[in-house]
Amino acid sequence: MATFHIIIVSLFATGMASNYCDYQLERLQTAKRNLHHNCTLKTTTVKTCCDVNDLYSCNAPSGIYQLKCWCGERWNRANVYCDTTSGDGGWIVIQRRKDGSVNFDRSIDDYEKGFGNLDGEFWYGLRAIHCLTYTGEWRSWELRIDFEFQNRTKSYMHYSYFQLGPPGTYYVYLGKLLGITPTDPIRTGGHNYRSFTTYDRDNDRYSGCCATRYGRLRGNGGWWYNKCWHINPNLKFGPSQFGFLYLAGRWYNPRWIEMKIRPRNCQPLTLI
Structure with missing residues (x-):
């Protein structure tokens, strides 16, 4: 009878551990979805690469962005490569x-x-x-x-x-x-x-x-x-x-x- 009780307790503990692991896994997956959501780009247009980090709620990646600047007495748009990491970022390569x-x-x-x-x-x-x-x-x-x-x-x-x-x-x-x-x-x-x-x-x-x-x-x-x-x-x-x-x-x-x-x-x- 004691052996049977031990088996039941072990199975219950295993189930609790499994449920806990499932719960933690779900939390991690939810956090990952939220992180992806929070890092979505608000706009692809910047006036300098200094704006890029402000477009994300987390660290922005280096890459190609559209630049909008006043140049030659008119507004211009052009693609630029922004370095967001070197020396605090904000660089137009x-x-x-x-x-x-x-x-x-x-x-x-x-x-x-x-x-x-x-x-x-x-x-x-x-x-x-x-x-x-x-x-x-x-x-x-x-x-x-x-x-x-x-x-x-x-x-x-x-x-x-x-x-x-x-x-x-x-x-x-x-x-x-x-x-x-x-x-x-x-x-x-x-x-x-x-x-x-x-x-x-x-x-x-x-x-x-x-x-x-x-x-x-x-x-x-x-x-x-x-x-x-x-x-x-x-x-x-x-x-x-x-x-x-x-x-x-x-x-x-x-x-x-x-x-x-x-x-x-x-x-x-x-x-x-």
């Missing part, structure tokens, strides 16, 4: 290299319009970057350059101010370096205040043209050259005889690199 799938040895016309794929390698376009940082609503922007070395370690350069000048020169102006790199290749290479150069628009201080220094189609790409570069993320990508990042007396060819901009004191802004 304007350049990315990661696999060499896109040719960056292009004309000034291509660099003005932009090229590539926002999900992969691309250059966003000088006209759009100028419009955002020079004639748009927000005149005070900052720049961040993230990169990953061949050994998978990561670093970045963060500049306190960024502005791109008008067509014809598209000169670049950068503020103080805030990043963690040991030296500033922009300033040591004389790139600050320089105009943009391509193989068909020579604005550099080299006796020839930095974009064709090693021969046309060798992949120098367009850049704010001086005589010629200490940094140029638009070089032909991958291991080569040309390094595109000079830090502390050594040349590097990072395996991944992104350039991105955002308004200083990045804050969500109300859409009009």
Whole structure:
């Protein structure tokens, strides 16, 4: 009789445990459904990538969003890739290299319009970057350059101010370096205040043209050259005889690199 009682108690306890597990599983599933519901996107239109986190009730993912901005004396809409995680997020990615799938040895016309794929390698376009940082609503922007070395370690350069000048020169102006790199290749290479150069628009201080220094189609790409570069993320990508990042007396060819901009004191802004 005692044995039978023990069996009954054990079965009851097992049933209670099973019910408890079912209850906990249901709670987890409900929480998961609620999380998915709370993370749904309210709108796909932003005025800067600073707005993206405000569109979700949880952390917003990096990805492609539609930008609505006042530029060129009218409202414009265009897709942008927003980085929501690096340095507290809010970044509009304007350049990315990661696999060499896109040719960056292009004309000034291509660099003005932009090229590539926002999900992969691309250059966003000088006209759009100028419009955002020079004639748009927000005149005070900052720049961040993230990169990953061949050994998978990561670093970045963060500049306190960024502005791109008008067509014809598209000169670049950068503020103080805030990043963690040991030296500033922009300033040591004389790139600050320089105009943009391509193989068909020579604005550099080299006796020839930095974009064709090693021969046309060798992949120098367009850049704010001086005589010629200490940094140029638009070089032909991958291991080569040309390094595109000079830090502390050594040349590097990072395996991944992104350039991105955002308004200083990045804050969500109300859409009009």
